[in-house]
Amino acid sequence: MRKIETQMNAAIKGNKNWSNANTQVVTEGSISTVYLHGNKIAKVGDDFVTVFDGGWQSNTTKSRLNAIINEFCNSFTDGVFQKDYQWFIRDNKVVHDFVNGFTFCEYA
Numbered sequence: 001m002r003k004i005e006t007q008m009n010a011a012i013k014g015n016k017n018w019s020n021a022n023t024q025v026v027t028e029g030s031i032s033t034v035y036l037h038g039n040k041i042a043k044v045g046d047d048f049v050t051v052f053d054g055g056w057q058s059n060t061t062k063s064r065l066n067a068i069i070n071e072f073c074n075s076f077t078d079g080v081f082q083k084d085y086q087w088f089i090r091d092n093k094v095v096h097d098f099v100n101g102f103t104f105c106e107y108a
Contacts, residue, residue, distance in 0.1 A: 005067035008034065011046050012068070023064065034068065036061055042068050049073055051080065052101045057087050057098075073104045 004020055005107045011018030011025040012032040013075035018025040024035040034042040039054030041061055049072050051065050077093045096102070 001067050001070070002063065004063060009067060009071045012072070022060075025074065034064065036064055041065060044068060044072055048105050050101060051089070052100045053087065053098065057082075062087070067098050069104065078104055 004023055006016070007018065007020060008023055008025055013029075015027045015030060015032065016025070017027055022037050024038075025084065026033045026035065030046050032044045033040055034044070036054055037056075038050075039062055041054045043050040049068060051069070053061055062080050062082065069075065069078050069080065074092075077090065079090045079103050080090055080098065081090065089096045089098050089102050090103060091102075
């Protein structure tokens, strides 16, 4: 995990606003919204993680999403990956096409 992703996850865990380079965490109450280049890529609450591509299915977006998923979901069964230029979501080892707004509802 990249240093910026470690800092991002710490801000989410601490319910704190945080910004560094191209990544920002805005917290309202117990919900943190993560932005990459000003585009929403995730919402994290007490019992959910919702993911978005922010309009850009880039390696950086995927890396930030997986850092969040690895921290707040089950890193062995959940994640975002790419195959043949198409994005997919793995939720409890079940693969789905990537859909903006997909919500992981359980923590590890």
